[in-house]
Amino acid sequence: MELLFSLLGNFLQVGLFSFGGGYATIPLIQEYIVEGQGWLTYQELTDILTISQMTPGPIAVNTSTFVGTRIAGFPGAVFATVGCVLPGVLMSVALYYFFRKYNGIQGVSDVLAGLRATSVGLIAAAAGSILLIALTGSSELGQGSGIGAATAGVFAGMLFMLRKWKWSPMLVMAVSGGLGALLFGVLGL
Structure with a gap:
């Protein structure tokens, strides 16, 4: 049960900080699941991302489901998926009411512009990691088996x-x- 709650907690963080959509979750999943917990290797994560791309549905949800399944079977899939999706659902509802009320304020537009720029950076970092893993077998420059x-x-x-x-x-x-x-x-x- 401790493993399931650890999965839930890690994916709650992924869901909470994954501004910019599914691809922006990849560096977070890499940080929490591969580097932080050591539950998967970089190669296993790359394989899961590949499968997540090929299956219907959002990549963040598919990836969390596959990671949860790999780590703790069906219950792990449920806990990881709920963890990934719940923050977005709650934030979407809260932001809907917020933007409905404060729609025309310049500061709100400025915050969104900053978040958009950050999202592009996160997506580029994820793409770079995936490219390195796919070509060299490692997410680190100068490591791996070469291209x-x-x-x-x-x-x-x-x-x-x-x-x-x-x-x-x-x-x-x-x-x-x-x-x-x-x-x-x-x-x-």
Whole structure:
């Protein structure tokens, strides 16, 4: 039971401080779950994030559910998900009434502008961590196994397909999965 309440507490913090949406939760989950508690490795978190991207629903909710399941089974999934979602629900209700009452005040707009800028920074930090883990196996610069040619090629190719030819993300994931199975499974690169 202590583990479940620890999951709840950690994900309450993630939900409470994840301004900017789902991707902004990634650095927080990394800090609390991987670095703070040591419940997962960076690679396990990256795998969970990958699966969370491919399943329907918000990435923060999916990630908290998968992390909770990995750590404490179904009860862990429930506690982690409730912890992640509850602060947002309560804040949304409170902010609805606040903004309805103080809609035209300049200070409120200034605070929101600062929060938007912070959200972009959090998302960029999360993207950088995921990119490093995917390419090198470590979230730290200069650590890990180095960038393999096959990994870099798949990354660059799929980025090109997304940006130049506007491939569907589902198609990119399917092709990437197939290439991964071929390159890393069959050919052992």
